[in-house]
Amino acid sequence: xxxxxxxxxxxxxxxxxxxxxxxxxxxxxxxxxxxxxxxxxxxxxxxxxxxxxxxxxxxxxxxxxxxxxxxxxxxxxxxxxxxxxxxxxxxxxxxxxxxxxxxxxxxxxxxxxxxxxxxxxxxxxxxxxxxxxxxxxxxxxxxxxxxxxxxxxxxxxxxxxxxxxxxxxxxxxxxxxxxxxxxxxxxxxxxxxxxxxxxxxxxxxxxxxxxxxxxxxxxxxxxxxxxxxxxxxxxxxxxxxxxxxxxxxxxxxxxxxxxxxxxxxxxxxxxxxxxxxxxxxxxxxxxxxxxxxxxxx
Amino acid sequence: xxxxxxxxxxxxxxxxxxxxxxxxxxxxxxxxxxxxxxxxxxxxxxxxxxxxxxxxxxxxxxxxxxxxxxxxxxxxxxxxxxxxxxxxxxxxxxxxxxxxxxxxxxxxxxxxxxxxxxxxxxxxxxxxxxxxxxxxxxxxxxxxxxxxxxxxxxxxxxxxxxxxxxxxxxxxxxxxxxxxxxxxxxxxxxxxxxxxxxxxxxxxxxxxxxxxxxxxxxxxxxxxxxxxxxxxxxxxxxxxxxxxxxxxxxxxxxxxxxxxxxxxxxxxxxxxxxxxxxxxxxxxxxxxxxxxxxxxxxxxxxxxxxxxxxxxxxxxxxxxxxxxxxxxxxxxxxxxxxxxxxxxxxxxxxxxxxxxxxxxxxxxxxxxxxxxxxxxxxxxxxxxxxxxxxxxxxxxxxxxxxxxxxxxxxxxxxxxxxxxxxxxxxxxxxxxxxxxxxxxxxxxxxxxxxxxxxxxxxxxxxxxxxxxxxxxxxxxxxxxxxxxxxxxxxxxxxxxxxxxxxxxxxxx
Numbered sequence: 001x002x003x004x005x006x007x008x009x010x011x012x013x014x015x016x017x018x019x020x021x022x023x024x025x026x027x028x029x030x031x032x033x034x035x036x037x038x039x040x041x042x043x044x045x046x047x048x049x050x051x052x053x054x055x056x057x058x059x060x061x062x063x064x065x066x067x068x069x070x071x072x073x074x075x076x077x078x079x080x081x082x083x084x085x086x087x088x089x090x091x092x093x094x095x096x097x098x099x100x101x102x103x104x105x106x107x108x109x110x111x112x113x114x115x116x117x118x119x120x121x122x123x124x125x126x127x128x129x130x131x132x133x134x135x136x137x138x139x140x141x142x143x144x145x146x147x148x149x150x151x152x153x154x155x156x157x158x159x160x161x162x163x164x165x166x167x168x169x170x171x172x173x174x175x176x177x178x179x180x181x182x183x184x185x186x187x188x189x190x191x192x193x194x195x196x197x198x199x200x201x202x203x204x205x206x207x208x209x210x211x212x213x214x215x216x217x218x219x220x221x222x223x224x225x226x227x228x229x230x231x232x233x234x235x236x237x238x239x240x241x242x243x244x245x246x247x248x249x250x251x252x253x254x255x256x257x258x259x260x261x262x263x264x265x266x267x268x269x270x271x272x273x274x275x276x277x278x279x280x281x282x283x284x285x286x287x288x289x290x291x292x293x294x295x296x297x
Numbered sequence: 298x299x300x301x302x303x304x305x306x307x308x309x310x311x312x313x314x315x316x317x318x319x320x321x322x323x324x325x326x327x328x329x330x331x332x333x334x335x336x337x338x339x340x341x342x343x344x345x346x347x348x349x350x351x352x353x354x355x356x357x358x359x360x361x362x363x364x365x366x367x368x369x370x371x372x373x374x375x376x377x378x379x380x381x382x383x384x385x386x387x388x389x390x391x392x393x394x395x396x397x398x399x400x401x402x403x404x405x406x407x408x409x410x411x412x413x414x415x416x417x418x419x420x421x422x423x424x425x426x427x428x429x430x431x432x433x434x435x436x437x438x439x440x441x442x443x444x445x446x447x448x449x450x451x452x453x454x455x456x457x458x459x460x461x462x463x464x465x466x467x468x469x470x471x472x473x474x475x476x477x478x479x480x481x482x483x484x485x486x487x488x489x490x491x492x493x494x495x496x497x498x499x500x501x502x503x504x505x506x507x508x509x510x511x512x513x514x515x516x517x518x519x520x521x522x523x524x525x526x527x528x529x530x531x532x533x534x535x536x537x538x539x540x541x542x543x544x545x546x547x548x549x550x551x552x553x554x555x556x557x558x559x560x561x562x563x564x565x566x567x568x569x570x571x572x573x574x575x576x577x578x579x580x581x582x583x584x585x586x587x588x589x590x591x592x593x594x595x596x597x598x599x600x601x602x603x604x605x606x607x608x609x610x611x612x613x614x615x616x617x618x619x620x621x622x623x624x625x626x627x628x629x630x631x632x633x634x635x636x637x638x639x640x641x642x643x644x645x646x647x648x649x650x651x652x653x654x655x656x657x658x659x660x661x662x663x664x665x666x667x668x669x670x671x672x673x674x675x676x677x678x679x680x681x682x683x684x685x686x687x688x689x690x691x692x693x694x695x696x697x698x699x700x701x702x703x704x705x706x707x708x709x710x711x712x713x714x715x716x717x718x719x720x721x722x723x724x725x726x727x728x729x730x731x732x733x734x735x736x737x738x739x740x741x742x743x744x745x746x747x748x749x750x751x752x753x754x755x756x757x758x759x760x761x762x763x764x765x766x767x768x769x770x771x772x773x774x775x776x777x778x779x780x781x782x783x784x785x786x787x788x789x790x791x792x793x794x795x796x797x798x799x800x801x802x803x804x805x
Contacts, residue, residue, distance in 0.1 A: 009628075010589060031736075035661035038657060040654065046654060047609065049646075050605045052325045053602060092460055096458045115455035115457070145490075
């Protein structure tokens with residue numbers, strides 16, 4: 001039967017008047033046939049060939065995303081977030097950067113979070129004074145796990161719940177309680193996600209990373225993992241004193257000329273994924289932020 | 298976007314490629330029979346690895362222990378070029394031995410987890426790629442060493458970076474299929490609610506990865522008891538169905554994954570009431586019809602792995618107790634099945650037995666489909682499949698039996714449409730199972746439409762039958778058939794009323 005004829009049939013065909021089914025007769029021995037609908041389990045031999053094809057596909061399938069080296073390049077452009085001067089030449093690179101650092105940012109303290117969910121919890125627990133009041137009377141600390149509706153009296157109770165019920169690691173990075181002590185000179189906020197800042201260039205110096213990952217404990221702020229919160233207000237975070245001290249450990253091996261129109265004569269440093277443009281005149285806020293942050297080279 | 302890896306590199310002629318593919322298929326078949334069939338996906342282009350810094354495939358040689366430590370130190374220490382160190386580590390981790398070495402090193406996984414959760418996007422991505430390589434290991438111990446990262450993988454799935462989410466999804470999928478320890482961690486960590494949120498993403502890449510994780514989760518041996526109930530409690534089933542049914546137009550890669558997910562759920566036979574209440578049967582029927590109207594023998598590549606699980610879902614759903622009521626009497630499904638069989642007969646014959654099984658489930662209890670098959674002139678296409686293979690022959694004969702069993706009018710049609718000569722050919726096939734099924738069919742035909750017996754004898758069928766008189770599993774039936782066929786001519790004048798038939802059968 002030609003395919004075209006069959007295809008036409010797909011568009012509809014007046015059904016036959018139903019023939020009343022004859023009474024189902026029992027099979028007569030030695031004949032055994034009786035019509036049966038068959039249910040096949042996942043390991044049935046009939047499925048073997050199809051399964052083999054499926055597994056071959058899994059092992060061979062590509063996804064649409066090319067390796068970094070192969071992605072289409074665009075002309076370099078800068079992250080448009082005020083104060084962030086990261087440069088990109090692929091759209092994927094920019095997308096990841098933006099979504100990681102700028103998407104879920106707390107407008108109070110400028111910390112960025114891996115998800116909107118964690119950001120919401122942070123805002124209510126750290127910046128909502130009503131929260132503290134209500135927390136005295138009822139359980140306000142929400143479980144971090146999506147889908148779990150439990151609430152707790154304290155951050156510690158919540159953490160215990162995360163560890164015992166949800167089998168989270170005891171040092172889960174995104175569950176750091178607000179630390180109340182003040183005056184820490186060495187602002188460590190080490191590898192914490194929410195401690196990293198758009199503008200905060202002292203992020204991830206080698207010393208800090210080492211301390212966190214290898215559990216070498218160089219200073220009091222490196223104790224098991226309670227962060228020091230930004231203690232003296234947002235501005236302080238931007239002028240990390242450690243920036244100048246640690247400048248010499250920053251890599252100078254990547255120098256890139258930024259080809260943006262407004263920065264023709266500047267040679268920025270490319271450090272750890274953040275471009276520092278000394279004295280850039282991009283906007284007044286930028287100037288304000290960068291005052292005092294010049295690296296001493 | 299999805300596709301197959303291109304070829305096997307230089308020097309692969311077509312014949313060599315086919316031979317290699319056959320070897321791989323044989324290995325997979327063996328693994329399946331031993332219930333050890335585990336496959337993983339890898340987000341890596343082989344080509345890109347070559348020549349990235351001049352180093353060729355040498356990286357696949359296992360790295361010595363000292364070198365693994367050096368890589369780890371480089372990653373831990375090097376604030377300069379941490380990305381470079383991570384890239385080197387990632388290439389080294391393509392080898393199984395290096396993977397095993399690495400996870401045994403003190404603090405190694407911890408370091409990777411730390412970098413994976415750091416605030417530098419580029420470093421984070423490179424660390425994620427290293428973890429992804431580890432997840433691809435076929436050593437369960439390596440998968441279990443990655444347990445500390447699972448909560449973070451889930452955290453980033455609630456985030457926004459597509460590239461990172463894709464990596465997390467495929468990494469999770471690989472870990473999940475390898476080790477029950479990992480699954481026992483992930484379920485309380487809330488993997489199902491996270492996936493349920495992700496499935497509402499509009500991004501194809503995310504959806505495909507999501508389908509992959511789910512498909513691996515749903516194959517776990519504990520899935521029917523522990524995982525499927527959680528899935529059913531969420532919004533996942535309706536979205537899966539939606540994404541499968543829209544897969545012809547967009548997101549075919551994701552549709553394939555979710556179709557296999559549905560297959561694993563349906564196979565467990567714990568969820569079919571829910572699935573049917575979501576309208577799975579009419580939706581999947583519609584999908585098959587849409588696919589059938591698009592494909593042709595020359596342009597069918599790429600959909601076979603979507604069609605296969607959909608056929609299986611329909612086949613099993615219709616075999617349920619309530620399956621009959623759920624099946625609308627839509628003859629287009631029949632047509633779609635025949636188009637599919639016609640288009641894939643050469644390239645992907647694995648679809649033929651599966652289509653025929655569905656056809657059996659349609660025709661077994663429903664005269665509607667039997668009469669539709671006959672009236673739409675689909676019988677020749679069915680008969681053409683008879684000489685195909687043992688499994689296919691048996692299935693075709695079973696469907697013919699379903700039709701013949703419905704009564705005289707059907708048998709008359711079968712006879713008029715020239716089934717008999719082909720059945721005579723089947724009788725000489727050296728396969729007792731196939732011949733046995735043929736005997737069952739002949740019995741039904743002789744019973745309901747005696748003219749068949751007369752023509753059978755005229756065409757020398759009884760002589761062919763006699764050849765099987767000494768085959769143990771066929772003897773009895775051959776004897777009875779010979780009696781029926783060779784009885785006095787007067788019997789063929791009997792009317793086809795059922796009373797006459799029952800008298801007739803009492804005489805034999």
